[in-house]
Amino acid sequence: MRGYVIINVSGFSPERFINLCANKGIYVWHVTHTNNGFNLCMSAKGFMTIRPLVKKTGCKVRITKKIGLPFRFFIFRKRRIFLFGIIICMAIVFFLSLFIWKVDFEGNTMYTDSQLTRFLKEQSHYVGMWKKDVRCSELEKILLKEYGYMNWVTCEMKGTRLVVRIEEGRFNTPIEDLSKPCDIVADKKGIVMSIVTRTGTPHVVKGDVVEKGDVLVSGTLEIKELEEIKAIEFAHADADIFIKTVYEYHDELDYKYFEKVYTDREKQDLTIHLLNYKINLFKPRIKYRDYDKIYTSKEVCLFDNFYLPVRFDTASYKEYNVIEKTYTQDEAQSIIQGNIDRYMKELTESDKQITSHDITFDTLTHKVVADGIIVLIEKIGEKKYFEENERRQHYEEYFREDDPDST
Secondary structure (H helix, E strand, C coil): CEEEEEEECCCHHHHHHHHHHHCCCEEEEEEEEEEEEEEEEEEEHHHCCCHHHHHHHEEEEEEEEEHHHHHHHHHHCCCHHHHHHHHHHHHHHHHHHHHHEEEEEECCCCCCHHHHHHHHCCCCCCCCCEEEHCCHHHHHHHHHHHCCEEEEEEEEEEECEEEEEEEEECCCCCCCCCCCCEECCCCCEEEEEEEEEEEEEEEECCCEEECCCEEECCEEEEEEECCCCEEEEECCCCCEEEEEEEEEEEEEEEEEEEEEEEEEEEEEEEEEEEECCEEEECCCCCCCCCCEEEEEEEEECCCCCCCEEEEEEEEEEEEEEEEEECCHHHHHHHHHHHHHHHHHHHHHCCCCCCEEEEEEEECCCCCEEEEHHHHHHHCCCCEEEEEEHHHHHHHHCCCCCCHHHHH
């Protein structure tokens, strides 16, 4: 910061010169012996005071290198406009550091960045706002209240970035109102393999064939005495029901297909975004018949978290030719088999147990067709809520006038 020089001391008695510097309190360091004397480091301030010592010892002193900030600014003596420009740039950078120029979201999979950005803008948190107006704790509460599948949210300012970290409740299920009566109905056709009823009246047993929409477990509880209904109660049906069902599978693949083959021809478009302004430096004419457009974006960042409101967008236009190709019969069957394997894996990962499958390949003149069935066991049943008063009408003769539930 203060600057220092590396000097060469030569002559009759350079050792005496070094001793006199020590006596005068002039700090020297990195003293090395050379063929014509000594090289040493000395502060710029100390160098300005050694003239009497040089005359006294008859030595020759020559500066070999100047190091430090004062010497760097010394070159601006005749370039005041340049120096003034540097000061203005530093002031602009300092002013820009008082704003938020980038909002990053981490951990969000259910909610997109654009969706969360729009919501933050509605809450007066946007790119270009003053950092002093950012209310991190309040923003965390608003996000948790608005989006029910967020377990926790933390907001943090880093440089000119606002970082929002989110932990989503991916496996959360909606909270059911157990006080509301409901039935469990079949959402698929199949054969009942097992049923475990916790609450409600089961209407099916193992081995029954059920159709979509059939009531499996009723939320109506009939209280009987000697086969005579004495009272009716309504409950929230709850049960685990597994059925054997059949999935039909169909897939086909044409032997002929088209493949992209890229050429060496490519053009680029460059756009600069400065605050809310967009400057298109050059926009080429695209005369390609078939091409892909690839976007890349790069934001200006001085340090790790010091983003500026400047972004460079590049669009590349890459030409390609469409070549018609043909699969062999083995290649087509291999692709179809891969699709079958992926489909069965998806079924297994969704808690479905595959018991058997029968899929056959049919080789036609222009394509391969796969048809068949997959037999599996899966859990079924969906809740169907009902109004007590409507269902109570079917049991009016079983309610006494003094029954408090009949009012």
